[in-house]
Amino acid sequence: IVLTQSPGSLSLSPGERATLSCRASQSVKSRSLAWYQQKGGQAPRLLIYGASGRATDIPDRFSAGGSGTEFTLTISRLEPEDSAVYYCHQYGSSLLTFGGGTKVEIK
């Protein structure tokens, strides 16, 4: 399953809302879609699993949803530390795949 993320990058001000999209080339089984945040030089950090479940210690300004082939990650009230690349990942098929990432810059 090929995951296409859009936009490739976005630049927003603190307090604004960011909406990131992840589109799958075929339906993702059982909403098996996760989102990760990766800051420069660090390992990815799990944000969301099961399309909408927030991982441990993830602030509630991160929310996500979707099903089938369309998924969204929303970051409300952006903070400077949210500057990162965000990846979606599907684990519903035996061949695990990642999207190409969306870079979020905080002005």
Added chain:
Amino acid sequence: QPQLHQSGPGLVKPSETLALTCTVSGDSISSSSYFWGWIRQPPAKGLEWIGSVYYTGSTNYNPSLKSRVTMFVDTSKKQFSLRLNSVTAADTAVYYCARLTPHYISGLHYFDYWSQGTLVTVSS
């Protein structure tokens, strides 16, 4: 929470074998719940799943790398390992090991805990 610590050389010559080991602490590598996986990230690029291994030794590899990859588990040492043979410059990447945990409803596994990663450069 589990911690994953990688070890292995940061420089490998072309045509040779890349070998990395991931040591798990704070968790049981023999748990029937988890899989253990490897992911890589070429410089300034995205993430690519290499493969996953279960504590029994059962494996699942990315078809694009399957002919060159071997993964195995040593439960006595709480380690799982990656071997990638016949490497080229295209295999230069940061390599991560990670735990895959099951979703409580679907039972399908996603990456939850990751190592810090090791840059492996393929160069003569």
